[in-house]
Amino acid sequence: xxxxxxxxxxxxxxxxxxxxxxxxxxxxxxxxxxxxxxxxxxxxxxxxxxxxxxxxxxxxxxxxxxxxxxxxxxxxxxxxxxxxxxxxxxxxxxxxxxxxxxxxxxxxxxxxxxxxxxxxxxxxxxxxxxxxxxxxxxxxxxxxxxxxxxxxxxxxxxxxxxxxxxxxxxxxxxxxxxxxxxxxxxxxxxxxxxxxxxxxxxxxxxxxxxxxxxxxxxxxxxxxxxxxxxxxxxxxxxxxxxxxxxxxxxxxxxxxxxxxxxxxxxxxxxxxxxxxxxxxxxxxxxxxxxxxxxxxxxxxxxxxxxxxxxxxxxxxxxxxxxxxxxxxxxxxxxxxxxxxxxxxxxxxxxxxxxxxxxxxxxxxxxxxxxxxxxxxxxxxxxxxxxxxxxxxx
Ligand code: GN1
Ligand code: MG
Numbered sequence: 001x002x003x004x005x006x007x008x009x010x011x012x013x014x015x016x017x018x019x020x021x022x023x024x025x026x027x028x029x030x031x032x033x034x035x036x037x038x039x040x041x042x043x044x045x046x047x048x049x050x051x052x053x054x055x056x057x058x059x060x061x062x063x064x065x066x067x068x069x070x071x072x073x074x075x076x077x078x079x080x081x082x083x084x085x086x087x088x089x090x091x092x093x094x095x096x097x098x099x100x101x102x103x104x105x106x107x108x109x110x111x112x113x114x115x116x117x118x119x120x121x122x123x124x125x126x127x128x129x130x131x132x133x134x135x136x137x138x139x140x141x142x143x144x145x146x147x148x149x150x151x152x153x154x155x156x157x158x159x160x161x162x163x164x165x166x167x168x169x170x171x172x173x174x175x176x177x178x179x180x181x182x183x184x185x186x187x188x189x190x191x192x193x194x195x196x197x198x199x200x201x202x203x204x205x206x207x208x209x210x211x212x213x214x215x216x217x218x219x220x221x222x223x224x225x226x227x228x229x230x231x232x233x234x235x236x237x238x239x240x241x242x243x244x245x246x247x248x249x250x251x252x253x254x255x256x257x258x259x260x261x262x263x264x265x266x267x268x269x270x271x272x273x274x275x276x277x278x279x280x281x282x283x284x285x286x287x288x289x290x291x292x293x294x295x296x297x298x299x300x301x302x303x304x305x306x307x308x309x310x311x312x313x314x315x316x317x318x319x320x321x322x323x324x325x326x327x328x329x330x331x332x333x334x335x336x337x338x339x340x341x342x343x344x345x346x347x348x349x350x351x352x353x354x355x356x357x358x359x360x361x362x363x364x365x366x367x368x369x370x371x372x373x374x375x376x377x378x379x380x381x382x383x384x385x386x387x388x389x390x391x392x393x
Contacts, residue, residue, distance in 0.1 A: 041067055041078060043133040044123040044142045053078065057151070057251070059266070060355045061085050066145060074116075075145035076123070080138055085185065085354070086268060089139045092184045093131045096122065096267045099243075102177050117146050117256075118263050149254040149262055155286045157305045159259065163286070164313025166261045167248055167278050171318055174243035174270070181243050183271045189246060189281075192231045194339055195224050198346045207351035213364065219371055220342055227338050229331065230274050238324060241272035248282035275325050279314060280332030283307060284340060287333070288373050292340075293366045300369050302376040307333065308387055315391050326392055330384035334377045341370035 034053060041048035048069065056066040056077060067076040086092045104119045112118055122131040123142040132141040155163065174181075187193035198220060202210055210217070233239035245252070246269035254262045285292060287306040290299030311329065315321070347354045348363035357363060377384075 037065060037067075037078065040133065040135060040140050041076070041142065043125055043127070043135065043140070045126045046072075046076065046123070046142070062268070067142075075147070077143050077145050079141050079143075081132065081141060081268075083139050088184070089132060089134075090130075091182055092268060093122075093141070095181050095184055095270060096120075097131060098177055098180050099174065099267055099270050103173060106173055116144050117149070120144070120263065120265060120267065146254050146262055148257055150257060151251040151253070152255060153251060155250050155306060157309045160286065160306045160309035161313040162261060163250065163253060163282070164310040164315075165317045166253065166264065166313075167245065167282060168314045168317030168319075170245060170264050171242060171275060171278060172320060175320060178243055178272065181271055184269060185271075188269060188271065189273050189277045189339065190231060191335065191339055191342075192228045194342050194346070195220075195228065198342050198349075201346045201349035205349060207349060209349055209351075209364075213345070213348075216341075216345055216367060216371065220345065223338065227335055230276060230328070230335070233324070234274070239274060239328075242275055242320075243270060244273040244275060244277045245270055246273050246277045246281070248278045249285045250282070274328075274332075275318070275321065276328055276332030276335060279311075279329050280334075280336035283310060283333045283377075284336040284370075284373065286310065287377075288337075288369075290369060290373075292369060293362065294369045295365055297368060297372045300372040300376065302333070302373060302380055304380060304383065307380075307384060311384075311388060312391060315388075323392075326388060327385075329388050330381045333384060334374060334381060337370045337374035337377060341367045341374060344370060 037053045038048040038051055041051055041053070046067075046069070048067075050070055052068045053065050054068075056064045061082045063080040063082075065078045067078050069075075081089055081092070083089055100120050100122065104115055104121075107115055107118055121144045123144075124131055125133040127133075132139050134140075152159075202217065230239060234241070245264060245267075247266055249266075252264060252266040254265055256262050283302075283306070287303045287310070289301040289303050290296070294300050315326070344355065344363045344366040348367060352360075352363055355363060355366075
């Protein structure tokens with residue numbers, strides 16, 4: 001009987017052939033993905049044969065691409081809507097259309113030129129007249145890419161003031177459409193609801209992860225009652241909801257190359273909420289001296305200089321705030337790292353079904369970083385209150 005004994009050359013050739021096959025498969029899959037993306041672009045009436053399509057941004061929910069076509073005046077952003085998160089796409093897009101057309105007409109009245117650089121514009125699917133296309137079981141939308149715009153991951157103390165102005169202005173501009181907007185994710189920033197989801201996940205312990213995190217569970221439970229303050233004030237009729245952005249990350253603001261603010265983006269979660277949402281969630285990312293997912297917790301601290309500057313700008317433009325809303329701003333700066341820690345931990349317990357992760361423990365690492373930020377903001381609550389009182393004099 002013949003037996004096959006590979007020598008080292010044969011092994012090398014086998015390995016190379018294997019690698020080439022994998023490489024070929026990757027190229028083939030990428031080509032198929034590219035064909036699919038071009039097909040979707042064409043659905044919006046844009047000739048896509050020569051389109052160059054590349055991933056854009058680092059969102060945790062939707063998939064986003066930049067579309068460049070030689071000879072075309074505009075570049076575009078193509079986005080797959082995560083419809084497991086935004087389950088009612090019609091409601092979602094309806095909110096966004098109300099917001100963008102309202103903001104656009106305000107800017108027009110003010111005589112602001114070059115509106116496609118100051119306000120998002122979504123393309124219409126000519127077959128349905130809607131601002132999205134349903135392709136099999138996926139939902140896609142396309143908008144104009146703002147030329148020469150940049151996002152920032154880090155903020156200077158000076159620009160925190162202008163960003164504060166911008167978010168206060170954004171909320172103020174939307175006050176007239178309060179009754180027209182619906183919740184694109186019901187109970188999105190409702191702390192009672194998030195704690196309820198956490199308790200359910202803990203009870204079910206689907207991924208068998210509860211035993212390793214008793215320290216975090218204890219921390220969540222210790223402050224749970226205190227952190228549901230806004231819902232209790234709302235029930236008593238003392239605190240109302242207003243249109244908020246509800247995802248005020250720094251990278252949801254587009255700047256021009258000179259550092260001027262062009263426009264607020266990522267309008268998926270614009271909905272009625274407590275103004276704390278925008279104030280607190282912005283500081284959650286911008287006032288963190290570390291990263292949302294820092295492994296080294298000594299990097300994470302709540303930066304009071306950013307707080308001061310952002311609060312000053314925000315209070316200047318958000319002239320509609322009630323005394324109660326103003327007095328809740330320091331609490332908001334604590335609430336959002338806490339709420340995000342609860343949300344990341346819930347997803348960790350559920351086996352990572354909501355947030356995109358880059359490694360198995362990612363949601364746990366994120367939770368620890370957010371909890372550390374919460375603790376740091378808590379230590380500084382009194383100092384924050386003194387600053388707000390000073391600004392409001
Ligand atoms: C999600 O995907 P992105 O970055 O827009 C999440 C926010 C969280 C954030 C944490 C709809 O936002 O609420 O604060 O991740 N959005 C949704 O990074 O859940
Ligand atoms: Mg978002």
